[in-house]
Amino acid sequence: MRGMEKTLHIIGGGLAGSEAAWQAANLGISVVIHEMRPKVETFAHKSGDLAEMVCSNSFRSDDHEQNAVGLLHWEMRQAGGLIMETAGEHRLPAGGALAVDRESFAAGVTKKILEHPLITVDYEEITELPSSGHWIIATGPLTSSALGEAIAAETGQNALAFFDAIAPIIYADSIDMSKAWMQSRYDKGDTEEERTAYLNCPMDKAQYDQFIDALLEAEKTEFHEGETAKYFDGCLPIEVMAERGRETLRHGPMKPVGLTNPHQPDVKAHAVVQLRRDNALGTLFNIVGFQTKMKYGAQATVFKSIPGLEGANFARLGGIHRNTFLNSPTLLDGQMRLKSQPHIRFAGQITGVEGYVESAAMGLLAGRLAAAEIKGEVMPDLPQDTATGALVHHITGGADAKTFQPMNINFGLFRPVEGLKGGRRGRTDRYKAYTDRAKNAWSEWLSVQG
C-alpha cells in the first residue's frame, strides 16, 4: 500500500503528460500514464501515439537569446526534457524555427515512454476526479466530456471554460501615447489607478468606416470539424458583430461615450477602441472585446490601422477555439496544485497556457514538483525571472482572474531589467538581458533537484 502511494498518476499522455512522466521517472518515481486514445478519440488527434502534435509541426523559434519561446526550449533542454530531446532527433529544416516530422516525433516520444523502466501506460479514459494519491491532470484542450464535467463539479462551472475567446495582446511600450490616453469610462473608480485603468484609442468617422471595411474583408479561419459554435452565446467575434451592422461595434465595445481625449479635448471621437491591462506588471494590454477568428496576418494589418497602434508589437494575436481550461489564478496554487484538492496537480494547456511548448513546459514543471513532493523534498519557489517561472507565475497569480484567457510565453511576462532602454530601439539588449538573467536563475533552481 505504501508503495502505491509513491506512484505518480498522470491523466493524459499528450505533450504535457509525457514530459511530466519523463521528468518524474528520471527522478526515480514510478509513473502510470492514463491515456484514453486510441480507445476514445478526439476530433483533432489522428493516432494512438503519445505527444501527438494536432496541427502545426513547429515548436516555433529556437532562438534562446532573443525569443521567449526559444528560451523555454533552452530551459527544457537543460532539464533533460523529453519533448525537446525528441524534437531535436526528428528536426526538419525550418530556418530559425524548431520544426519536426510530426509522425516520427510522436512515435519517438511513445517509444521512449514505453521503454522507460519506471513508466507504465494504461490505455483508458479516466472519468472521475481521483480521491487520493499523487495525480497530475494533463488532459489538454480536448479533455473528455466526462472528466470535464467532473472537474467542473469540483471547481464550479464558471471556473472551467470550454472555449477560449482571445483578444489580441499588445506590449504597452509599443503603443503611441501621443494619440492614446488612459481613462476609465466616466472616470469610474475610487482610486486614480481605477479611474485610469483603460487605454483609449480614438477614431474619427472616416477611420471607423475604413476599419469596418477592413474587418469585413479580412480573411477568417474556419472552425475545425467537430468544433461547435456555442461561444456565440457569450462573445461574438468582432468581425461577426461588424457583419450584423456597421454601427454594431460603435454601440458595443467601441462606443465613444464617457471619454474625453486630452490630446483633442474639443473633438468628440466617433468610436473608441479600449485596451485593458493584462498583467500585474502593466507591460501588456488586451484590446477589450476584440476576440476574433481573423487570420493572424489579417489581424496585424487591421489592428495596426487603429490610431495609436500603428507600431503595435503583439505579444499574442486573437483567436477563438475549442479549449478546456481552468481559471488557474483562482484555482491553482504556485505549485500547480488544485487548492481544494492538493493531491491533484494540473499541467499543460488545461492550466491556461497556450501552445505545444508552453504545455510541455508546464508538464516538465508539474512532473518535477510532484516528484519532489513524493520524495519529501522541498523545492524552492521557481524564480519568476525564468521563462517557465514567468509563465507559471502569470497563470497562478499575475493574470487578472476576471478576464483570464490562455497565454503564450512572451517577454511581457518578465519583470523589467532595471536601467535598460525601453521601446523598439532597446529591444535587442533588453531581450538578451532577460534571457541571460533567466538562464542563471533556471540553472540555479535546477541544481537543487539535480
Ligand SMILES: Cc1cc2nc3c(=O)[nH]c(=O)nc-3n(C[C@H](O)[C@H](O)[C@H](O)COP(=O)(O)OP(=O)(O)OC[C@H]3O[C@@H](n4cnc5c(N)ncnc54)[C@H](O)[C@@H]3O)c2cc1C
Ligand atoms: C485543434 C487544435 C489545434 C492546435 N494547434 C496548435 C498549433 O498548431 N501549435 C501549438 O503550439 N499549439 C496548438 N494547439 C494548442 C496546444 O498546444 C495543443 O493542444 C497541445 O497538444 C496541448 O498539450 P497538452 O499536453 O496540454 O494536451 P494534449 O497534447 O491534447 O494531450 C492531452 C491528452 O489527454 C488525453 N485525454 C483527454 N481526456 C482524457 C481522459 N479523460 N482520460 C485519459 N486521457 C485523456 C488526450 O487523448 C490527449 O492525448 C492546438 C490545439 C487544438 C485543440
